[in-house]
Amino acid sequence: MKSVLLIVVNDPAFFMSHRLPVATAAQDEGYEVHIATQSGASVADIRGRGFYHHELPLSRSGKNPFRELKSVISLWRLCWRIRPSVLHLVTIKPVLYGGIAARLAPVKGVLAAISGLGFVFMANGTKAAALRRVISILYRLALGKKNLRVVFQNPDDKKALEVIGAVTEEKSVIIRGSGVNLNDYQAYPEPVGVPVVTLAARLLRDKGVIEFVEAARYLKLQGLIANFQLVGDPDPGNPTSIDADQLEAWTREGVVQCLGYQSDMASVFRHSHIVVLPSYREGLPKVLVEAAACGRAVVTTDVPGCRDAVEPGVSGLLVPVRNVPSWRMPSDDWSMSLNCEWRWAEQAGLWQSVPSRSKVSSLSILRFIALWRATFNASQNTSDGCHGIRGHSCCTASAAGTWRSGDRRGA
Template sequence: MSKILLFIVNDPAFFLSHRLAVAKGAQTKGYKVHVACMPGPAVAAIAAEGFEFHSLPLSRSGRNPLAELGLMFTIWKLLWRLKPDILHLVTIKPVLYGGVAARFAPVKGVVTAISGLGFVFLSRGLKALVTRKVVSTFYRLALGKRNLRSIFQNPDDRDLLLSMSGLNESKAVMIRGSGVNLSLYTAIPEPEGLPVVCLAARLLRDKGVEEFVEAAKILAARGVKARFQLIGDIDPGNPATVTRTQIDQWREDGVIELLGYRDDIATLFAAANIVTLPSYREGLPKVLVEAAACGRAVVTTDVPGCRDAIDPDITGFLVPVRDAKALANQLQVLIEDPALRSRMGMAGRELALRAFSIEKIVEQHLDVYGQLERIV
């Protein structure tokens, strides 16, 4: 009889981009893979892989307490129906709700993927402080199952969660990101012409989108010749999303190129010279891993997750968070020095080969599953 592996994740497209390789690796090891998440266009691709899909009434905003309780009850019923050997919870709400539900269900082993601590830990003010207290209590409940491993992508998130959740350090596992397909993301020489600077992310304030636009304006005012591409779309379910009004204004200003959502990042990075991500905090950003694999120099912020995705001053530069001028200064250094870009890009490719190959990441996940199976 096949072992059952159940993924619970917020969004089907996120599952495909960040956990598909792990699921396929588990499938080759004999697991029957199930995926539970909100409905969406990417569900068809999940089913095409031979995975069984389960629809969940997930809302990332979560402002209706009754709906949130209903979601947790739905997860609990699903766990009782499937009785999974391994329950793999990905992103914050599945970790919290699924972790609590698993304590009262026949689940043999639980894996929680802590890939960044979310908007609530970046926000300021009294409301955010109270919310953090509530979430901290929730983590204590969610991570309390005996047969559990929590995967972290950077040491800052690990240490913070260990301190606030009571999680035993022996249950914490470090895996650097979601990996990258090194045969798809290849390093080729930079294109000729005006240097192209890319930021690929959901259009959220805490991704540093506003600082990127401001840095582009600063460089334009200095007469620095380059193209600035913003790749991604707004996220209406996220309180940090930029607005359509802002996007319309940026388009009118004409300083940056707005490419919208794209699924051909490898092609876009191959056509670029520099990749930037001035984020406020991350788990370990996949986009910087992809930039390294493509052999592109990086400018990112000196914050948890981002600084863990590069070798500072070797594969890219770190700048202070929320500092558009510092971002502009380091981008200008790279824009004006193609030899430095090339050296950093080559070092980035070596980093990707050493630390970020998808095969290595899949192997590490399967090892975690094996650890849980060996615990009686």
């Protein structure tokens, strides 16, 4: 009988962009893979790839307590129906609600992926502080199951949840992002012509979109010749989303080009010279790993997640967060930086070193599979499937992409 893996993600499009390779690898390893998301256009793609799909009433922006309770109950019922060997929870609400549901259902093991802590842990003020207290309680409940592991993308997020008592060192492991497929993201020389500076992300204030536009405006006024472009859509469900009227105003002004959502990001990076992400906080931004794999230098902020994706002075530059003046180097310096970026990258060994470094990141897929095995095996060694995992040795893949001896148990 196959082991059952249930992956719960808010958005089916996010699953396709961030978790598809992991699910496919699990399927190849012999798991029966179920995907639970809200409805969306990408559901057909999920089913078309041979996965079982379950629609859940999940909403990233929902605040109605009765509807949120309905989401928890729906997850609880689903867990009772398919009785997963491993429940893999991705993004904030699935981690919180799925973790609580798993404590009340026959789930043998839980693997929760913390890909960032969200705007609640960045916002200031009395309301934000009160909300953080509530979220902290939910994290302690959700991550309290004994046979549970929590995957963090950076050490700062791990420390934040340790401080509030939600996780312990024994339950935690750091995997630096979801990895990239190097067949899809390859290094190319920079295009000839006017330099292109790209910010690719959901169009949120928390992603530093305002700072990016202000810096572009200033540099253009200083005479810098470059094209600044935004790639991505607003997220109306997020309180920090940029609205459509603002995007239209920037387009009319000519300060930036707004390209909207692009499905072929490798092509976007091929036609760019520098990739920028002035975010306030991240898990580990996949866009920066993709940009690095394409041989593009990045400029990003010195905050959790972003700084973990950059080797300063080698693969990119770090700047202070929410600090537009720090971007306002003299236009002559910017011009020199832009026009010489690929030559600098070659001299620094970036073209040669980035793909090999990204290959290590792509081993995160193997590490996820190892964690699922460890979680499942720990539950098999107990009578009720609720004991903790006792070590980390089963979770490490070698640099050659093979398992350590003894890691093929229970597959």
